Amino acid sequence: MRRRPGGELRDRLRRRDPGYRLIRRAARLTVVASLTFYGCRYGLGSVTLATYALFATVATGSFAQLPGRAAVRARTLLAALPVAWALVAVGTVLAVNTAAAAAGMLVIGFAVAFAGVGGPRLVGLANALQLFYILACFPPYQPDTLPARLAGVTLGVALVALAEVTLWPDPAPVSFPQRLDAAAGGLADLLDALADVLVGRPGAAGAAARRHARAAQLLDQVRMSRLPVTARPTSAGRHDRAWRDAAAAAQEMLAVAESLASRPDVPGSGDPDLAGALRRCAAALRRSADRTVRRPGTPAAGGPEPATPPPSWRAAGPVRLRVDAAVRTLADQAGTYATAIGIATGPRGRRAARPVEAGADRFWYAGRSTWSLYRRQFRAHLTPRSVYLEGAVRLAVALSAARVIAGIVNLQHGFWVLLATLSLMRASASDTRTTLRPALVGTVAGGAAGGLLLLVSPERQAYAALLPLALVLAFGVGPLLGLGWAQALLTLLLIVVFAQLNPASWQLAGARVVDVAIGAVVGVLAGLLLWPRGSGAELCRNAGAYLAASGRAAERIAEAFAGTADARAAVTAARRAEALATASFVQYHGERHDPRLSHIDWDAVLAAAHRATYGGQALLADRRPGVLARWPGPAAALVAWAGRLRDGYAGLGRQVTRGRVDRPPAPTDPPGDVARQVHGMVRDGEDRPEVLALVEVDGWLGDLDAHLRRAGTAVPEEPPQPIRPPAVTNHSPVSQSDGPPTTR
Incomplete structure (x- = not known):
């Protein structure tokens, strides 16, 4: 029995949009954007109010990707409103000239992007907050319009927050x-x-x-x-x-x-x-x-x-x-x-x-x-080896360069240049280049359709009627069909909007194509010049450093059990190395994978390091340091084994740093059957329960040896698939803090 075409369409839609989240978001965005734009542009007759209300709606309703239930997302948006006010105010003041606006873009672009280190809410807000400054920092320089701009931002954000909980709220995600x-x-x-x-x-x-x-x-x-x-x-x-x-x-x-x-x-x-x-x-x-x-x-x-x-x-x-x-x-x-x-x-x-x-x-x-916890986390990533720092610098430089170009060339809609850079730029040069062709093709197609529309019907009333349809297509249909369609429909939406804000002709469509091309090229050049390999290179360096630091921590922990060392400094160093390694690992899953690194089982590599640091730390937290000092012979043998494991971890770390594991770790030679030795001690009269700690440490070190061999020999059957962001937006670098990786 043949299925109805409507049933097939619904099945395809469910696969592309589980839970209809994109459709729900597009519907909310269409209602709020239409109400704010119509009310401000035609009801109150204010172009400034309409512009900022509409873009606040789009920024928070589409570019923001927030976690949690609808009520939590709404509270997050309202909590971010003062930050949006500050960014609009700073952008309005710095719009006085190109140099000031570009300098502000460099500082604010970095600060907002790097704030993602603090957690998923800050990551989800990053692109939306960037847009508030970007929109305000362009001419005309009109500080007297600041109250209207802030009012528009407030209206847009407040209505989006209200719509999150009242208009087709998304089902609660699996937390x-x-x-x-x-x-x-x-x-x-x-x-x-x-x-x-x-x-x-x-x-x-x-x-x-x-x-x-x-x-x-x-x-x-x-x-x-x-x-x-x-x-x-x-x-x-x-x-x-x-x-x-x-x-x-x-x-x-x-x-x-x-x-x-x-x-x-x-x-x-x-x-x-x-x-x-x-x-x-x-x-x-x-x-x-x-x-x-x-x-x-x-x-x-x-x-x-x-x-x-x-x-x-x-x-x-x-x-x-x-x-x-x-x-x-x-x-x-x-x-x-x-x-x-x-x-x-x-x-x-x-x-x-x-x-x-x-x-x-x-x-x-x-x-x-x-406050102290956040300060510690941000400080841990203030290093050139952090993918967060790299991503923030790359994005800030690209946005600042785009702002300079837009100001020097005096583009009619320079805002679109930065919007294109923000939307199309990815964490690696290869990913950014991949987005370039469909983005330009889609923009040209959307510009051609918009230009034809402007030639056929230049009346403002026609575009007012088309606005809801353009919103649905840009934010509901476009992301489902891919990047090219998304850019085409977004271009059409911007033409429909700007044709109502100011007198427009068919040249508006050409300006959109030129601006997107400039913004995309700026993004590609920034990706080529600043850490072009994305997180792959940092993953090799940071994972290798994490292995070496974990091996040292394991040795210090064994020495702490023997009463000859303090392991706290080594454990702290390993956790710092882990923060950088796991951030690189998670970021790597969101990029196009480097085939040269696909033979390394990164899960096994990080699991080996994790087992050394956290397994040993857990034992040390529950067994008093120096507990093995009463049995110096077996304790010294375990410490020597830990030293050999340290060398094995360091050797594997050097291979991982080079990006190629082609030599399995050498055997570490365990110190005989410790359980049998303890059994002999007990049979000879040893009755202190602490002697069992010898068996526990021996078991932990034996498990480290197994993890080390697995990390040095295992090859994944199939590389994990990257998690791609929505077609229109470009998330800030994925967030990962200095907590433990949940790897096996």
């Missing part, structure tokens, strides 16, 4: 807490299955394998590179930092559970005590997951009881000691997860389910002021 809730549920199911494996229940191994695959799939959905820009918890505030720490703890639990399940000697090796500990971890995860999405009647998030060895540990063999160490690590990570959830869902201050332990405190930010 990061909801994704994390599902992942925690999958982990809890996996731990229950592992408990059955430990006691030797028939069929438990198959169930554990299936649940492991499901948990890994769910945790993959909370990786930053898999999330839309607006869904990433990347702000500097304590809540988003806690969400990231919760995700990191979940990834650590998956890594330990995977290591435990992969051992052939594990099935039937446990007893009811260990199985019960795993089930308590699973229950704690479910309680925390309920609090994550604030289900009614959910008690305060709490982890399992502190992981203490059962009395039977003194009679355990080597296999049982390894399993016991893994179970205690899982319990510790479940407590870390619960603590992070308590901070993320609670008010200011620490809401920990357990007291602060000795050693490195993962939740150092819980009691810090918001």
Whole structure:
């Protein structure tokens, strides 16, 4: 039975526009823009008021890409209104001459773009805020019109905020807490299955394998590179930092559970005590997951009881000691997860389910002021190796150069030059060049259609009638059809608008084509001259530096356990390196991939570095520094192994920096069977439970060795697909803070 054409069209529309978000946004934008423009231009007879009201509507309704529910987006727009006033005022004053306007563009362009470091809301507002200054900094120089300009901006932004919550509001997106809730549920199911494996229940191994695959799939959905820009918890505030720490703890639990399940000697090796500990971890995860999405009647998030060895540990063999160490690590990570959830869902201050332990405190930010957290995050990215800094400099230079050209050439509508640069510029030269051809073809087509329209019907009334249709086509149909169509329909919309603001002729269409061509060429040249490879080159450098720093941190952590070093400085350095590496990694997913880098498994590379830093830091937070000093022989052997791992991490880091991993890391030679050595000590009379920390550190270092080999040999079957921005807008660099990467 053949399907109706209408059904096929609806299916294609659902695929291109899930949830009809673009259609909803275009409908809201059409209603608000039509009301503001008609009311100001024809009702009040003010060209200035109409111009700024319309462009405030377009900037916040189309160029702004904000996270959260409709009410949250509306509050964000209203909160940004004072910033928009300031930018319009500064632009109005600096429009006195080209030099002042271009200098202001350089400073403001950088500041607004670099502000995206602070989180997804600032990223989503960046392009809209740029437009407020761009529009105001062009002639005519009329400071006396500032009140009308500010009134128009206020009207446009306020009506867009109102429309967000009253006119066809978008369905609430799947939030990061909801994704994390599902992942925690999958982990809890996996731990229950592992408990059955430990006691030797028939069929438990198959169930554990299936649940492991499901948990890994769910945790993959909370990786930053898999999330839309607006869904990433990347702000500097304590809540988003806690969400990231919760995700990191979940990834650590998956890594330990995977290591435990992969051992052939594990099935039937446990007893009811260990199985019960795993089930308590699973229950704690479910309680925390309920609090994550604030289900009614959910008690305060709490982890399992502190992981203490059962009395039977003194009679355990080597296999049982390894399993016991893994179970205690899982319990510790479940407590870390619960603590992070308590901070993320609670008010200011620490809401920990357990007291602060000795050693490195993962939740150092819980009691810090918001201002200090943001200052720290911005300072971390004030380096030439930050993709945020590079992107902000590239965009600011391009916009400032475009403003100089528009002023010197005295273009009729120089604003369009900067609009084209802002819309078409991408993070790499190859991506920007790719946008050039369809953008120019679309602009020429739209200009030809607009010029023909101006020749056939020059009356203003005709364009007033066409405005709603032009808005729907530009912001609803264009982005669905691609960049060329988007530019063509946007060109047609601008001609329809400007034909009502001032007397116009067919030359208006030609001016639009010339302006877009100049703006696009400026963007291409800026991309060629300023970091033309985009984030690919920085990803190599920063990921290599992160591997080296993580190897050093692992060695210092092992020395801290032995009581011979303080690991805090090394851990801090590794986290700084991580901030740059993960930002580059996430940015890389939004660009055209460099084929020379496609053979490197970047997920495995960052996971190896993450396991070294965060796995070791978690152990150090729950085990007193110097705990292994009582057994200097085994402790020294573990420190020596950590030193060899440091060399392996550094060697792999050098290869990654060159952009080619062609030599697998050499074996690191573990120091014998530590669990068997501990078993011998216990048999000889050692009865202090702290001796089990030797097995835990040994297990962690062995896992680092496995991660190092995987990062040095694995090749992804298929490179991840980039997340492309909408056709008309160009997002600022995707935001990633100094939190942990959620990679496996």
